[in-house]
Amino acid sequence: xxxxxxxxxxxxxxxxxxxxxxxxxxxxxxxxxxxxxxxxxxxxxxxxxxxxxxxxxxxxxxxxxxxxxxxxxxxxxxxxxxxxxxxxxxxxxxxxxxxxxxxxxxxxxxxxxxxxxxxxxxxxxxxxxxxxxxxxxxxxxxxxxxxxxxxxxxxxxxxxxxxxxxxxxxxxxxxxxxxxxxxxxxxxxxxxxxxxxxxxxxxxxxxxxxxxxxxxxxxxxxxxxxxxxxxxxxxxxxxxxxxxxxxxxxxxxxxxxxxxxxxxxxxxxxxxxxxxxxxxxxxxxxxxxxxxxxxxxxxxxxxxxxxxxxxx
Amino acid sequence: xxxxxxxxxxxxxxxxxxxxxxxxxxxxxxxxxxxxxxxxxxxxxxxxxxxxxxxxxxxxxxxxxxxxxxxxxxxxxxxxxxxxxxxxxxxxxxxxxxxxxxx
Numbered sequence: 360x361x362x363x364x365x366x367x368x369x370x371x372x373x374x375x376x377x378x379x380x381x382x383x384x385x386x387x388x389x390x391x392x393x394x395x396x397x398x399x400x401x402x403x404x405x406x407x408x409x410x411x412x413x414x415x416x417x418x419x420x421x422x423x424x425x426x427x428x429x430x431x432x433x434x435x436x437x438x439x440x441x442x443x444x445x446x447x448x449x450x451x452x453x454x455x456x457x458x459x460x461x462x463x464x465x466x467x468x469x470x471x472x473x474x475x476x477x478x479x480x481x482x483x484x485x486x487x488x489x490x491x492x493x494x495x496x497x498x499x500x501x502x503x504x505x506x507x508x509x510x511x512x513x514x515x516x517x518x519x520x521x522x523x524x525x526x527x528x529x530x531x532x533x534x535x536x537x538x539x540x541x542x543x544x545x546x547x548x549x550x551x552x553x554x555x556x557x558x559x560x561x562x563x564x565x566x567x568x569x570x571x572x573x574x575x576x577x578x579x580x581x582x583x584x585x586x587x588x589x590x591x592x593x594x595x596x597x598x599x600x601x602x603x604x605x606x607x608x609x610x611x612x613x614x615x616x617x618x619x620x621x622x623x624x625x626x627x628x629x630x631x632x633x634x635x636x637x638x639x640x641x642x643x644x645x646x647x648x649x650x651x652x653x654x655x656x657x658x659x660x661x662x663x664x665x666x667x668x669x670x671x
Numbered sequence: 672x673x674x675x676x677x678x679x680x681x682x683x684x685x686x687x688x689x690x691x692x693x694x695x696x697x698x699x700x701x702x703x704x705x706x707x708x709x710x711x712x713x714x715x716x717x718x719x720x721x722x723x724x725x726x727x728x729x730x731x732x733x734x735x736x737x738x739x740x741x742x743x744x745x746x747x748x749x750x751x752x753x754x755x756x757x758x759x760x761x762x763x764x765x766x767x768x769x770x771x772x773x774x
Contacts, residue, residue, distance in 0.1 A: 463771050495774070525698060534700045547772040586747025587767050619743055626745075629770065647766035650747060657745040662684070664743070 365398055365409045366390070368445050373400045373407035376437070376451050397565070405437070406452045410565060414448050416441060418488045422564040423450060425484065425539065432478050434552055434560040455550025455560065466546055468579075468592055469599040470559040474549075475541065476605030478561070479572040483539040490542040490570030492577075492621070493529035496628040500528075503631035507638040512652045516630045519623065519655035522663055526571075527624045533570045538606065542566030544575045572607035576600065577621030581629065584622055585654045587647060619664035630655045676701060 370388045378384055384403070391406065392399040398409040410419060419441050426433040434455055441448040458466055500520055507513050525531035541548070543566040551557045576597070583593035601610055608614035633648035644652070674683040674694050681698025691711045694703040704712070 458772075460768060460772050463768050466771070524700060526700070531698060543774055545772060545774065547774075582767075582770070584743050584746035587770070613741060615741055615743055622743065623745070632773075645766040647770055651770075654745055654747065661744045 365445055365447050366393065366400070369398060369400050369407055369409050369449065370402070372442075372444055372449060373402040373405055373451070376407065377403045377405035401454055404454045406454050408450050408452065409444065409447045410441070410450065412447060414565070415488075416443075416448055419448055419450070419565075421484060421487050422567045425481075425487065425567060426564050428484075429478070429481055430560075432474050432481070432561060433564065434550060434562045452562070453552055455552035455562065457550050458546045460547075463546060466592070467549060467559050468596040471544070471546075471549055471561075472576075472596045472599035472605070473603040474559065474561050475544065475572075475575045475607075476600045476603030478541060479538055479575070479606050480604060481539050483537070483569050487539070488568045489533060489536070490540040490568035490574065491566035492540070492542045492570065492574040493527050493533065493624065495543065495566060496527070496624045497529040499628040499631040499635070502635045506635040510634050510638055512630070512634050512644070515656040515659065516627055516634065516652060519630075519658040520627050522658050522661075523620060523624055523627070524663065527620050535571045536569050538569060538572045540568065540570045540572050541575050542568060542570070545578050571621065572605070573617045574621040574624075576605075576607055576618060577625040580618045580622040581625040581651075581654075585626060585650045587650060616664045623658055623663060626651055626654050626658075674703065677703075 373388065374384075374386075375381065377386070386403045389401040390399070391401055396411040400407050420439075423436050423439060423441065427435055427439055434452060437451040437453065441450050443449070500517070503513060503516065520528065526533045541561055541563075543563060544561075548561055548563050549559045550562050551559055579588060579593060579596050582588035583590065597608070597614060601608065608617045630648070630651045633644060633651060636642075637644050637648065675681070676683050676696035676698060678701055679696060679699045681696050683694040683696050683703060686693045686695055691708050692705065693708065695701070696703075
């Protein structure tokens, strides 16, 4: 079932969940996201998400349980288990206000870093699957190969991909299988609930699991390395993470041996998706996308830094 | 001569970490230390902990200490043309704004 097919049923479901007494209402539905990997609809204070068609129900239930059991870090779902609907799995959430995309200079870097540092120190439940970060990177590369095999920027991105160790390409287990990670951290993954003055919470548990915690720092690290995120904002993020006891990087020594491989992977993933999307849309690459591709081109001459030799 | 990992048999690559040669497996990322290398690393570590009285070991060449921030060698040159580092208009770029919010 495609994103378009599930939408009417999802709208009806979110309305009935927001108003269980079936009182008529005038609230509009808002489609917050409509993609192959998930459709999200808001009605009043309730949000319903139809997860990707291939979502494993056992894995999603375990991931939902982590959110329910860590309400000081992750937004809590309304129910502990997903609901089947027209062959898809649906979860329900309270609405939270996101970071304003028009004002990313107000990004809550300290809050994001502190939430991650706390998450990385929580005990994952038994049988929680691996964090899906490397899998997402591999999917982006597969999409690049299918969509834009002859684009001039594709070759340097693929060369950069092959500098990565097997675990970062989802071809081998990750070297850490016990640390709880979010798996897809970016500024769209933070909301405040219930009101704008309340503390931030992380959302989206689809990629959550056990793995290498530096992956969760790797998008800001990659943006900084590519010259896109100003150094002071990167420093605020990294400092807050360390102050909250985050285990992904050493407390005092150089963080880059731990960050290098995940930051390369996220740079490659971002570049791959930029090329694929611009090819499909028939648009040229913008300066920011080109900066990420340029970083990939520089990677192939430099072997990845040695992973952590510091004690955990 | 390349070593083979005793655990998973993938080839091991040699890295130079602050003057100490370390073999790391390209498959399982396990590390092999020759005789005396663990002691050499421990010594370096205690020098770090001792603070400025002892001169620090040379920084790893891949990570020049640029303005105290540190960045990988594949990163953008400091003061690069995208304005993130010195121009300060990185945020006002719509393309970067979109990138901050997408998977």
